[in-house]
Amino acid sequence: MAGGRIPQSFVLDLLSRADIVEVIGSRLELKRAGREFKALSPFSNEKSPSFFVSPTKQFYHCFSSGKSGNAIGFLMEYDRLTFVEAVEELAGRLGIEVPREGGQFERLVLDGPLDALAAAQRFFSEQLRKHQPAIDYLKKRGVSGETAKTFGMGFAPDSWDALSHFFDDPKHAIDAGLLKKKEETGRVFDVFRNRVMFPIRDARGRVIAFGGRTLADDPAKYLNSPETALFHKGRNLFGLYEAKQSRKSALPHLIVVEGYMDTVMLAQHGIREVVATLGTATTREHLTLLFKSTSKVVFCFDGDRAGHSAAWRALEQALPEVDEKRECVFMFLPDGHDPDSLVQEIGEEAFRKRVDEALSLSTFLLGELNKQTNLATLDGRAKLAGLAKPHVAKMKDSPLRSLLVDELSRITRLRREEFGVAVSSDSEAPARALSAPPLDAGSVRVLKLALQYLVERPDLADQVSELELLAESGLPGISMLVEAVEFFHENPSAHGGQLHEHWRGTPKAAALERLGPLSAALDDAAIEREFTDAINHLRHKAMQSRIDWFKAESAVRELGSAELAEWQALQALLPRRSQR
Known part of the structure; x- marks a missing residue:
């Protein structure tokens, strides 16, 4: 077997040439079932067919075993092959030689x-x-x-x-x-x-x-x-791969710094669990990426005014993400130091001690809000309550949120319900998050259907505009739909099986496998109509999320002219009956 990595571009091209129906049909007896083919599951003993193959998506789904995937995944499951062996098997069927990276530069494929x-x-x-x-x-x-x-x-x-x-x-x-x-x-x-x-x-x-x-x-x-x-700068982090490779067990935390050399020098001093943002503020996508690898994020910033401003922006992004299982803390450096210079001066042990002493999210939040008030006066305590409410509203209903409200109630001498939290029963619904309203059950179904329609008909990606609005809305699960749309924009001839290969080994691939097939009663016109309705629904949710964010921000600071213009434009576009 030839050595070297198989280029992913070759794998995607291979899947575009292969026909999953032909691959699986050579091993199982497939029968036409509307838009798809069906067969008895090869992975379980059954009398009624629960195994379906979609020629349009180039995907299979087995309801009895829960297994799903593309042609490569089927060969790995059915023939018990490794990924490389499955690629070679599929390429051999098509008479294509598998290229490898290796040797001198000029021989790279x-x-x-x-x-x-x-x-x-x-x-x-x-x-x-x-x-x-x-x-x-x-x-x-x-x-x-x-x-x-x-x-x-x-x-x-x-x-x-x-x-x-x-x-x-x-x-x-x-x-x-x-x-x-x-x-x-x-x-x-x-x-x-x-x-x-x-x-x-x-x-x-x-x-x-x-x-x-x-x-x-x-x-x-x-x-x-x-x-x-x-x-995408807002979706990638420098050093994350190296941090994960540095240890076999789970990372106890990840330290987020601002520079390449900060990451490199901390790693050289034995602090390998460190990543850097890429010249941009921390985003929700960054946090999603971080929490896939650890349960604790340590933000490391300069101790000056700019560092505190950057930390505050990170806190605003973190509020909807933290709960009793996810923690964010804030570490500020001495004047004149960045992580690179500090670790070289004080060494690994002293640096780690500073990490252990980092401020909790609630301590940092209350400390920054307290700076804007005079708690010795009634007006000052009322102002603190007003400043805190939109931030509390962004948080999940969790023990952390409840304890934060308890502390605010103690400081301001106000009842819990003043902060949008009911006191009668833990089962009562919390205040609605202003920056990212949670999707109701119906909207969750809409999001799932939109992805199903898109995988069935990748050409529908051309109908989706305002991707940035959707991506920044914070709607649960929206990033997966946005990434799928972007993939089909960049690969207009690709099918669902190639998207699955692009996401192989990630939670998105597993989520794609759980979608299952569409109803056979839906024709192309119906799919297109349903997809358009779903995208419009999600677009309205995203617009409402952005409007609510502006409302929350305007309560604690003066909005800029561009922000006011965007707020007004969104309010004009969104039907008034849907605005809360």
């Missing part, structure tokens, strides 16, 4: 942006070994060779075309954000020049982007890859 990024990472690593000024810079910063190797660090030469000459065909490198093309001349040039390079990896360890630190007198000290189909 460059079938897509991921492969171009992998090739670029090797190129940058090789260049670092040849460029003494870059090596000297890293040594001056205290970075060891072993640490540089762990993070796959490299160097982009001070040239407009060093990397572009490396690719015979620049298309995939352009798609990956490595190269740019001048429209006037058609000339291709490198995005990164004279920079120490930091690969940004996804959860599977694949390079999806880069960050570069200049070695010149450049006003842009750090430069990230532009946003692409693979990379």
